[in-house]
Amino acid sequence: MLRIALSTLLPVISACSGALPTAPARLLSSTSAQRAGAELFTANCAICHGLRGDGHGWRQEAIAPPPANLTVPPWSERAYAARTFLAIRQGVAGSAMAAWPNLSDEQTWQLVAYIETLPPGR
Numbered sequence: 001m002l003r004i005a006l007s008t009l010l011p012v013i014s015a016c017s018g019a020l021p022t023a024p025a026r027l028l029s030s031t032s033a034q035r036a037g038a039e040l041f042t043a044n045c046a047i048c049h050g051l052r053g054d055g056h057g058w059r060q061e062a063i064a065p066p067p068a069n070l071t072v073p074p075w076s077e078r079a080y081a082a083r084t085f086l087a088i089r090q091g092v093a094g095s096a097m098a099a100w101p102n103l104s105d106e107q108t109w110q111l112v113a114y115i116e117t118l119p120p121g122r
């Protein structure tokens with residue numbers, strides 16, 4: 001009986017832990033990916049998050065909750081890259097942070113790579 005229950009549960013558990021995406025090898029440290037991410041960020045994200053990613057975009061006053069400061073942990077941390085990826089892909093329900101399903105996996109990782117390079121803001 002116990003064995004049946006476990007074999008039913010295990011695939012569910014591994015499916016959950018497998019849900020975090022993995023960055024293509026070396027992409028996050030690639031300067032060309034970071035540069036591409038900077039361009040995507042300026043075009044799509046800076047209006048809310050600010051050109052420096054510190055949350056002080058032109059629209060920050062009008063937004064509640066305010067845009068996240070991406071220059072501080074956890075978003076600036078390599079260990080958090082998969083969650084940063086998912087935040088961009090899926091957005092944050094109940095906030096102005098939309099999902100970005102039209103950005104390819106590569107473009108989304110480029111954004112993550114860029115966010116990791118942001119110098120700490122306030």
Ligand code: HEC
Pocket residue numbers: 041044045046047048049059063064065066067068070075084087088092095096097098100111
């Ligand atoms: C219309 C304004 C707006 C735009 C444009 C925008 N964001 Fe956001 N973003 C927000 C807000 C507001 C939050 C804070 C959500 C919260 O605190 O729950 C946020 C949060 C985040 C977070 C943290 C997620 C979390 O769980 O708090 C990340 C990462 C992020 N944004 C990345 C981006 C990237 C990359 C782009 C461009 C592709 C982008 N955002 C574009 C408003 C925006």
